[in-house]
Amino acid sequence: MKKWTRRAFIGAGVLAGGTLVIGIAIRPGNRSSKVAGLIASEGETVMNIWLKIAPDNTVTAIIPHAEMGQGVHTALAMMLADEMDADWSKVTFQEAPADKEYANFTLLKGFVAGNSTFPKFIDETIDGVFLTAVKTLNFQITGGSASVRFTGQQAMRIAGAAAKSMLMQAAADTWKVPTEELIAQNSIISHPSSKRSATFAELAPAAAKVTIPIQPKLKSPEEFNLMGTSQPRFDIPAKVTGEAKFGMDVQVPGMKYATIKAAPVFGSKVKSVDTKVSSSQPGVKKILNLGDSVAVIADGYWQAKTTLDSLPIEFEATENSGLNQDEIMDRYRKAMDADLADGNLDKHFKDGDATNALEQAATLVEAEYQLPFLAHATMEPMNCTAWVHDGKCEVWCGSQNPLGVKAAAAELLEIDIDMVTVHNQLLGGGFGRRSETDVMKQAILIAKEVDYPVKLIWSREEDTQHDVYREATISRMKAGLDQSGLPIAYTHQFIFKHHPPEAADIPYSIPNQLIQYSSPATFVPWGNWRSVDHSTHGFLTESFIDELAHAAKKDPFAYRKNLTKDNSRFQRVLDLVYEKSNWGSPLPPNWGRGIAIAQSFGSIVAEVAEVEVGIDGKVKVHRVVCAVDPGFAIHPDGFIAQMESGIIYGLAAAMTGEVTIENGAVVQSNFHNYPVTRMNEAPKIETHIINSGNPPGGAGEPSTPVIAPAVTNAIFDATGIRIRQLPISKNDLRASIRPTT
Amino acid sequence: MTSLTINGKEYGVDASADMPLLWVIREQCGLTGTKFGCGIAQCGACTVHIDGQPVRSCVTPAISAEGKNITTIEGIALDKNTLHIVQQAWIEEQTPQCGYCQSGQIMSAVALLNENPSPTDEEIDAAMSGNICRCGMYSRIKSAIHRASASLQTSNTL
Known part of the structure; x- marks a missing residue:
C-alpha cells in the first residue's frame, strides 16, 4: 500500500464501459471507477466522487450528509460550485449512497492528513464489532456541526477547485494558449482575446488527460461568488407541498406496518405475551416477542397500535424496577462523594494549585447545580422500513449515520455488508437522535420474520420513553476571589464526560484550576443530544461565572470581558452583543437581562436574554440577542436559521425539559407532559454574525448551550433568585419569595 | 367500505x-404530506381541513x-405550477428546516387567513x-403568514 498523499487523492482514471471520466480518487488507486456505478448514469462524467458533469453541462455535487433542515445539501454544493466557477442555476446535488467510499474517516484522515482535526464525536459512533470485523472505519455521519467545517472545507472546495483547474488546463492545451489568459465563469471557460469558449461538459473529455493538480488553489474570501450568499435552499419547495419524503413516508409495494412496545424499564425482558393472532384482531398479521420488546405487524399502523395496546404483556422485574429519579441523583451524589474521598476522580484539567489558592481567597463562592435527563423529541417519531429477502436487506430510513445502519444490518443478519442497501430519506429532525441505529435493528428483526417489507413506526410514547437521553448531572463548583473580586482559584467536580473533550474547559483566565469528574453507574441509555456535553457545561460555566460576577459586585458583561482579555474573538463577540442588546439600558419592573457566552464546534456565541418574571412566578422570554463568530458563514440566512433553531431547542429544555424516572421507567410520554416551546412562548431573536476570517465553525449546535444560562442569569437579574436546578419550571419564582434588595 | 372526498377526489377506504x-x-x-407527530392532538403535524375547518386528523375518526x-x-395549490399564496410565502421566507411539521403549519395558516386575512402577531x-x-422556526412562520397576508391584500385570492 502506498503512502496516503494529496496526489493520491486527486488521481485520474477512465471508467469501464467507455464512459469518459476525470476521476479523482480519495485513496491510492482509482476509486472513482468503484463509485461511478453508484452515482453516475449513462453519458455522465464523474469528475471525482464529489462531483459529476452531465452532457447538458449540469454539475452535480455528491453530498455525503443527510438533510435534516440544516441546509447542508445547498451549503456544500455552494462551496463546490464556487471554487469551480460553475453556473449556480445549473448546479444540483445528490445525496451520496451509504458506501464506505464516502466515509467521513476517509475524508478526514486520508484526505489532507495532518491538516485536519478528527472530531472525537465520531469515535464513539462507530459500531465496535463492525470496526473489528472489517478493520476499518466505516461511517458517514451527519453531526458534530461538522459538515461545512470538514466535508465542505476539505472535500467540496478542493474537488471544485481541482475540477476547474483540470478544465482550464484542457482548454489551454486545446487552444494552445496560456492558462493565465483563460477565464472560468458560469460553467464556461473562455479565452477573451481569441473569442473562444467551451462549456465544462465540452472540455471534460480532454480534461481527463491533463496532469492532475497536486494542490489546487482555493479562492480567498474576496474571490467568493457564492460562499457568503444566501441561495434558496434545494430542499424547501418540496417541504411546502407535502411532496418531501421522510422515512415515515416511504411506501414499498406489498409493505405492512408494525409498531412496538419495548420493556418500560431499560434492560428488562418480556416475561410473557400471547403471540397467537385471534380472529377478533382484524388486519393483524403477526405478533412477535422480540425478547426485550413486543411488536405487532398489521395492514395498517392503527390496527397494529390498537392490538399492541390491548395485549396483556408481562415484563420481568430488574434491579432497577423500583428506582426513582431522586434515588438516581442521590446515587450520583454518593458516587461523587466516594470518588472525592478515595481520590478516584478522573482529571479533566489542572493548572496551578487550586486547593491551596482557595484557602488564600478573600471570598469563597460555592454552588451545586443539577440538570435533568432530556429527550430529543424530534417532530418525526422514530421509524424504519426494512425488507429482508433473498439473502439481502434493504432499509429505508432517515439517518444521520447511514453507514452505521448498513453495518448494523450486516452484523445482525450475518450477511456481507454489500448485501445491505440503505435508502436514506429526509430526516424529520435529528438533533443527535438519528445517529443511533436502535430502531433500524428492530425493524430488521421484525422484517426477518416475514417475506414482505415492513414499516416500523414508533408511537410518540415509545419515542419519548425509549430515547437515548442527555444525561442528568450534578456539578459542584467552587471559586476563590481576591480582594478586587477577581477569581484566583476554580474547582469543578462533574459527572459523565462524553464529548467534545474540551466541553468542561472554561474560557476565563483563572490561574489555579482543578476540573475533575466521576462516571457513576447508570442504566439510563445515553445519546448525543444537540451540542452534547456543551449542553451541560455551557449552563454550568456561564451560571457560575455570573455568580462570581455578582459576588464581586461587578457587571456580568464587564466581568466576562475582563477575564477574556487575551481572546480577541471573545472580546469582539462580547462587544457586539453588548451593543446590539443595549446592555445596561433600563428595563420595566420584574424584567431582567442575562448574558452568556461559549465556544463550541468552532463557533463563538454570546446571547443576551430579556426576561420578564411575573409576580406569579411565570417566566416569559421576550427577546434574545445573539452575536456569533463562526469564522465565516457560508450561507448567512441558513446560519441565522440554525442559530434561531438552536436557541428555541435549548430554550424548550431550559424552561420545561425534564425526563424523570419512576419505578425504573420514563414518566413522560408525549408533548402534554414533555412540553416544548410553542409559537406564543418563542422570543424575538436577533442574530448578528461576525465573519472573522477564522476557519468556518459549526452552525447546528453552538447556539444551544448558551440560551439556558442567558435566561437564568436574566431571571437572577429580575428576581435575585439564582437557578441552580433545571428546568426553570421546577423553581418557585413568585414575587412573595424573592429576596429583598 | 367508506367513501371519502379528499382534495375533490373520491376514495373508497376501509376504516373501522x-x-x-x-x-x-x-x-x-x-397522501403522505399529512404527518403523524403525536397521536393525541398536541402537535398539529396532522392538520387537515374538513369543510374548510382545521382539524387534527390523528384524533378525528375517518368515518366522521x-x-x-x-x-x-x-x-391547496391551485394547480401543479401555481402554489397557494401561503406556500409561496413559505418559500420566499425560506421557512422550513427539517420540514416535517410544515404541512400542518401551512394548513393551520391557510385556515387562519381564510377567517382573518390580516391577523396581528x-x-x-x-x-x-x-x-x-x-x-423552532416560529419567527419565520410568523413572517411568512404576514407576507401571505400582504399578498392577499393585493391579489385578493386565497
Missing part, C-alpha cells in the same frame, strides 16, 4: 369505527368525515400555538 382519518389518508390514500370535503396539503400566536416546530 375508531380509525383516525390520519392513517386512512396516509396509508390507504397514499364521510360526505364532507377533506383538504390536505396536497390539495397576537392573533397568529393564538391560531398557531397548537402547531409545534421542533426546529
Whole structure:
C-alpha cells in the first residue's frame, strides 16, 4: 500500500464501459471507477466522487450528509460550485449512497492528513464489532456541526477547485494558449482575446488527460461568488407541498406496518405475551416477542397500535424496577462523594494549585447545580422500513449515520455488508437522535420474520420513553476571589464526560484550576443530544461565572470581558452583543437581562436574554440577542436559521425539559407532559454574525448551550433568585419569595 | 367500505369505527404530506381541513368525515405550477428546516387567513400555538403568514 498523499487523492482514471471520466480518487488507486456505478448514469462524467458533469453541462455535487433542515445539501454544493466557477442555476446535488467510499474517516484522515482535526464525536459512533470485523472505519455521519467545517472545507472546495483547474488546463492545451489568459465563469471557460469558449461538459473529455493538480488553489474570501450568499435552499419547495419524503413516508409495494412496545424499564425482558393472532384482531398479521420488546405487524399502523395496546404483556422485574429519579441523583451524589474521598476522580484539567489558592481567597463562592435527563423529541417519531429477502436487506430510513445502519444490518443478519442497501430519506429532525441505529435493528428483526417489507413506526410514547437521553448531572463548583473580586482559584467536580473533550474547559483566565469528574453507574441509555456535553457545561460555566460576577459586585458583561482579555474573538463577540442588546439600558419592573457566552464546534456565541418574571412566578422570554463568530458563514440566512433553531431547542429544555424516572421507567410520554416551546412562548431573536476570517465553525449546535444560562442569569437579574436546578419550571419564582434588595 | 372526498377526489377506504382519518389518508390514500407527530392532538403535524375547518386528523375518526370535503396539503395549490399564496410565502421566507411539521403549519395558516386575512402577531400566536416546530422556526412562520397576508391584500385570492 502506498503512502496516503494529496496526489493520491486527486488521481485520474477512465471508467469501464467507455464512459469518459476525470476521476479523482480519495485513496491510492482509482476509486472513482468503484463509485461511478453508484452515482453516475449513462453519458455522465464523474469528475471525482464529489462531483459529476452531465452532457447538458449540469454539475452535480455528491453530498455525503443527510438533510435534516440544516441546509447542508445547498451549503456544500455552494462551496463546490464556487471554487469551480460553475453556473449556480445549473448546479444540483445528490445525496451520496451509504458506501464506505464516502466515509467521513476517509475524508478526514486520508484526505489532507495532518491538516485536519478528527472530531472525537465520531469515535464513539462507530459500531465496535463492525470496526473489528472489517478493520476499518466505516461511517458517514451527519453531526458534530461538522459538515461545512470538514466535508465542505476539505472535500467540496478542493474537488471544485481541482475540477476547474483540470478544465482550464484542457482548454489551454486545446487552444494552445496560456492558462493565465483563460477565464472560468458560469460553467464556461473562455479565452477573451481569441473569442473562444467551451462549456465544462465540452472540455471534460480532454480534461481527463491533463496532469492532475497536486494542490489546487482555493479562492480567498474576496474571490467568493457564492460562499457568503444566501441561495434558496434545494430542499424547501418540496417541504411546502407535502411532496418531501421522510422515512415515515416511504411506501414499498406489498409493505405492512408494525409498531412496538419495548420493556418500560431499560434492560428488562418480556416475561410473557400471547403471540397467537385471534380472529377478533382484524388486519393483524403477526405478533412477535422480540425478547426485550413486543411488536405487532398489521395492514395498517392503527390496527397494529390498537392490538399492541390491548395485549396483556408481562415484563420481568430488574434491579432497577423500583428506582426513582431522586434515588438516581442521590446515587450520583454518593458516587461523587466516594470518588472525592478515595481520590478516584478522573482529571479533566489542572493548572496551578487550586486547593491551596482557595484557602488564600478573600471570598469563597460555592454552588451545586443539577440538570435533568432530556429527550430529543424530534417532530418525526422514530421509524424504519426494512425488507429482508433473498439473502439481502434493504432499509429505508432517515439517518444521520447511514453507514452505521448498513453495518448494523450486516452484523445482525450475518450477511456481507454489500448485501445491505440503505435508502436514506429526509430526516424529520435529528438533533443527535438519528445517529443511533436502535430502531433500524428492530425493524430488521421484525422484517426477518416475514417475506414482505415492513414499516416500523414508533408511537410518540415509545419515542419519548425509549430515547437515548442527555444525561442528568450534578456539578459542584467552587471559586476563590481576591480582594478586587477577581477569581484566583476554580474547582469543578462533574459527572459523565462524553464529548467534545474540551466541553468542561472554561474560557476565563483563572490561574489555579482543578476540573475533575466521576462516571457513576447508570442504566439510563445515553445519546448525543444537540451540542452534547456543551449542553451541560455551557449552563454550568456561564451560571457560575455570573455568580462570581455578582459576588464581586461587578457587571456580568464587564466581568466576562475582563477575564477574556487575551481572546480577541471573545472580546469582539462580547462587544457586539453588548451593543446590539443595549446592555445596561433600563428595563420595566420584574424584567431582567442575562448574558452568556461559549465556544463550541468552532463557533463563538454570546446571547443576551430579556426576561420578564411575573409576580406569579411565570417566566416569559421576550427577546434574545445573539452575536456569533463562526469564522465565516457560508450561507448567512441558513446560519441565522440554525442559530434561531438552536436557541428555541435549548430554550424548550431550559424552561420545561425534564425526563424523570419512576419505578425504573420514563414518566413522560408525549408533548402534554414533555412540553416544548410553542409559537406564543418563542422570543424575538436577533442574530448578528461576525465573519472573522477564522476557519468556518459549526452552525447546528453552538447556539444551544448558551440560551439556558442567558435566561437564568436574566431571571437572577429580575428576581435575585439564582437557578441552580433545571428546568426553570421546577423553581418557585413568585414575587412573595424573592429576596429583598 | 367508506367513501371519502379528499382534495375533490373520491376514495373508497376501509376504516373501522375508531380509525383516525390520519392513517386512512396516509396509508390507504397514499397522501403522505399529512404527518403523524403525536397521536393525541398536541402537535398539529396532522392538520387537515374538513369543510374548510382545521382539524387534527390523528384524533378525528375517518368515518366522521364521510360526505364532507377533506383538504390536505396536497390539495391547496391551485394547480401543479401555481402554489397557494401561503406556500409561496413559505418559500420566499425560506421557512422550513427539517420540514416535517410544515404541512400542518401551512394548513393551520391557510385556515387562519381564510377567517382573518390580516391577523396581528397576537392573533397568529393564538391560531398557531397548537402547531409545534421542533426546529423552532416560529419567527419565520410568523413572517411568512404576514407576507401571505400582504399578498392577499393585493391579489385578493386565497
